[in-house]
Amino acid sequence: MSLVIARNEWRRLFVQPLAWVLLAAVLVMLAYFFLLTLQGFLVLMPKIAGNPAAPGVTDLVALPLLRAIASVLLLVVPLLGMRVFAGDRQSGSLSLLLSAGLSDTRIVFGKYLGLVAFLALLIALALAMPLSLNIATALDLGRLAAAALGLMLFAAALAALAVCASAFAQQPAVAAGLALVLNILLWMLDAGARYEGVTSNFVNYLALPTHLEPFLHGIVAVVDVLYFVLLSVVALALAARRLAASRMRG
Amino acid sequence: MSENSTAPTPLLQLHDVSRLLAGRCVVAHLNLTLDRGSVLGLLGVNGAGKSTTLRMITGVLAPSAGRVLIDGAELREQPRIARRLGYLPETAPLYPELRVSEYLDFCARLRGLRGAKVTQAVSGVIERCGLGDVRARLLGNLSKGFQQRAGIAQALVHAPELIVLDEPASGLDPLQAVQIRALVRELGKEHAVILSTHLLPDVQACCDRVAILHQGTLRYDGPRDALGDDLEAMFLRIVSSDTEAAA
Numbered sequence: 001m002s003l004v005i006a007r008n009e010w011r012r013l014f015v016q017p018l019a020w021v022l023l024a025a026v027l028v029m030l031a032y033f034f035l036l037t038l039q040g041f042l043v044l045m046p047k048i049a050g051n052p053a054a055p056g057v058t059d060l061v062a063l064p065l066l067r068a069i070a071s072v073l074l075l076v077v078p079l080l081g082m083r084v085f086a087g088d089r090q091s092g093s094l095s096l097l098l099s100a101g102l103s104d105t106r107i108v109f110g111k112y113l114g115l116v117a118f119l120a121l122l123i124a125l126a127l128a129m130p131l132s133l134n135i136a137t138a139l140d141l142g143r144l145a146a147a148a149l150g151l152m153l154f155a156a157a158l159a160a161l162a163v164c165a166s167a168f169a170q171q172p173a174v175a176a177g178l179a180l181v182l183n184i185l186l187w188m189l190d191a192g193a194r195y196e197g198v199t200s201n202f203v204n205y206l207a208l209p210t211h212l213e214p215f216l217h218g219i220v221a222v223v224d225v226l227y228f229v230l231l232s233v234v235a236l237a238l239a240a241r242r243l244a245a246s247r248m249r250g
Numbered sequence: 251m252s253e254n255s256t257a258p259t260p261l262l263q264l265h266d267v268s269r270l271l272a273g274r275c276v277v278a279h280l281n282l283t284l285d286r287g288s289v290l291g292l293l294g295v296n297g298a299g300k301s302t303t304l305r306m307i308t309g310v311l312a313p314s315a316g317r318v319l320i321d322g323a324e325l326r327e328q329p330r331i332a333r334r335l336g337y338l339p340e341t342a343p344l345y346p347e348l349r350v351s352e353y354l355d356f357c358a359r360l361r362g363l364r365g366a367k368v369t370q371a372v373s374g375v376i377e378r379c380g381l382g383d384v385r386a387r388l389l390g391n392l393s394k395g396f397q398q399r400a401g402i403a404q405a406l407v408h409a410p411e412l413i414v415l416d417e418p419a420s421g422l423d424p425l426q427a428v429q430i431r432a433l434v435r436e437l438g439k440e441h442a443v444i445l446s447t448h449l450l451p452d453v454q455a456c457c458d459r460v461a462i463l464h465q466g467t468l469r470y471d472g473p474r475d476a477l478g479d480d481l482e483a484m485f486l487r488i489v490s491s492d493t494e495a496a497a
Contacts (some may be wrong), residue, residue: 004359015347092341097406099308099339100360101325101332124286247312250271250302 001102002110009114013080019118022079026072027125033068034129037061058140060132063216066147069126070212073119074187078179081162082172084111085239090171100180104243109234111162119155123148143218150215153228154208158183160235167239183208185249259322261286261412261442262307267316269302276302278466280316286411289438291457291474292446295489299466300446301340304416307444308337320412333361336410336441340417342401346390350381353389354407361408371407379403379433395426402433402473406441413437415445419452431455450482464488 013019033152041060048054050160097107127148133139162179169175190207204210262284269277277299277345284290294300305311306318308333310326317324320331345353354372363371376385379399384392384469398418405413418434419427434456437443447453453460460477462470462485469488477484 001360001362004356008356011352012345012347091344091346092339093343093345095305095308095310095337095339096343096357097360098310099332099335099337101309101329101335102360103329213322247310250311 002106003112005097005102006106006117007111009111010082010117011145013114013118018083019080023122023125026028026076030065030068030126031129032067034061034065037064038133041230046145056140057133057137058143060129061068061133062139062144065126065130066151066216069123069151071153073151073158075180076122076174077115077119077155077158077162078165078183081115081159081179082166082169082176084115084163084175085166085243086169086172086175098243098247100142104240104247105236107243108163108167108240112159112232112236115159115163116156117160120152123151123155140218146218146220147216149220150212150224151214154212155223157208157228157231157235158238160232161186164235164242167242200222257426260284261321262444263317263319263322264303264307265317265319267303267306267313268320269299269306269311270314271302277306277313277468280463280466280468281466282461282471284412284442284444286442287438288459288460289443289445289457290461291453292444292461292463293450293453294446294463294487295448298448298463299339299414300448300463303463304337304414304444304446305339306359308332308335308414310321310337310339333408336405336408336413338401338405338415338418340420343404344389344397344400346388348389349386350389350392350403351376353400354403358407359403361410363408371409373464375403375407378406378436380429395422395429398422398426398430399433402430406437411442413441413443415443417447419447419449426454427451428443448480450485453481462488 038061041057044060071115085094088097127144130139130144134141158179161182162175165179165182166172166175169178186206186208188207188209190204206229211227214224260283262282264280264282267277267280268275280299280303282290282303284370292300292303302311306313309318309329312326320334323331325331348356354375355368358368358371365468370375376382379402381396381399381403389397398421402415402418406414415434419430422430429483432454434443434445434454438456439456443456445452445456457474460470460472460474460481461468470484
């Protein structure tokens with residue numbers, strides 16, 4: 001039943017201009033960034049060609065692009081997810097789902113899946129850029145696969161945060177703002193501690209980059225996978241609780 | 251829940267249902283039953299607690315106290331029973347960006363229909379609600395009357411036993427209101443219907459039973475025919491007596 005809701009969310013995203021505009025804008029921006037880094041690499045290539053230990057095209061072109069995708073997702077996911085519940089609540093269409101006899105968890109999960117599927121498309125299209133280099137050169141495909149997995153888990157966690165913010169907010173704009181603040185806080189959480197010279201494992205563990213970076217270096221560790229899964233589960237559970245509370249509180 | 255007596259379980263039972271909203275008692279100790287094949291008009295002025303009652307029946311809102319039973323089972327314990335209900339809230343729950351047929355397709359699947367049954371149910375309900383000419387149009391571009399029909403179609407698509415309509419004819423022009431009333435009357439032949447309204451013509455045109463709700467309590471519950479033309483007088487008496495007392 002969650003799949004029925006997910007399919008509908010996907011369809012609704014694609015018949016509205018917001019998703020198309022964001023998709024186009026993000027891809028244009030990433031393409032420009034990709035061409036810049038590629039140009040930089042072509043200038044640098046003759047100088048490092050003789051050194052066998054020098055970083056290759058995967059390091060110098062593909063990974064900067066993946067990092068750019070991650071930064072863009074921090075801003076774009078809140079916008080894509082803001083309407084999920086807050087928009088339905090505002091238009092009065094949320095009662096359609098609430099009166100359908102589904103558990104709140106299923107409703108939340110369906111909405112979440114629809115958003116994650118859209119983000120998967122965005123990431124796949126963005127990854128097609130560095131992958132196109134494979135025609136002319138040899139990329140480290142294993143490392144790119146690990147990075148793609150990391151990026152997908154990262155996007156899924158951001159989607160869960162956006163869904164959660166949308167479940168709590170009454171208006172979509174408030175939901176977007178709330179999700180954005182959460183994203184940026186989690187993104188920069190460890191930086192403040194580091195500037196102060198404090199190295200706290202706990203603070204580091206909570207921050208998003210701590211768990212994304214290993215994937216970009218080709219390391220798939222259970223602890224990092226678990227972090228993203230845990231973050232998603234907690235955010236979605238809170239969203240489901242909020243729906244249940246709205247039935248109780250009115 | 252098994253019944254040993256010969257009387258069948260009523261389709262809908264409200265047992266001493268109360269609801270507080272923001273500290274105010276909106277519905278108090280409401281008892282109501284509805285059998286199959288009857289059309290009940292829930293009559294009351296704005297703020298009488300009609301919408302809150304209907305939201306509790308459909309599970310959108312949980313009662314603060316009391317029980318809502320659908321065919322003897324509580325919605326909270328068996329959420330799936332909600333599939334036997336169709337609900338049109340005060341604002342039709344439409345997705346303005348979808349086409350009429352896409353929207354109804356989703357609504358049918360949401361209530362558990364699959365495969366060929368979906369197509370069948372959607373085309374059936376489109377015909378029944380007179381949406382044939384607009385089936386490929388976006389819901390957001392339809393007139394209020396057609397949007398309301400799409401809202402009713404959504405409540406009917408899975409052929410529920412009980413249809414709950416919250417002010418189905420409000421905000422419509424007189425001609426559209428007459429058409430919607432005719433549709434509700436038609437529905438009453440096959441389904442149990444409960445509709446809320448503050449308009450007497452709605453009750454007179456469609457309902458065989460009337461329940462008058464005022465300030466959250468049930469003031470009258472009985473067959474409409476027994477009242478005849480006295481309905482209006484009684485409704486006004488109930489509504490104005492408390493207002494005068496308050497003044």
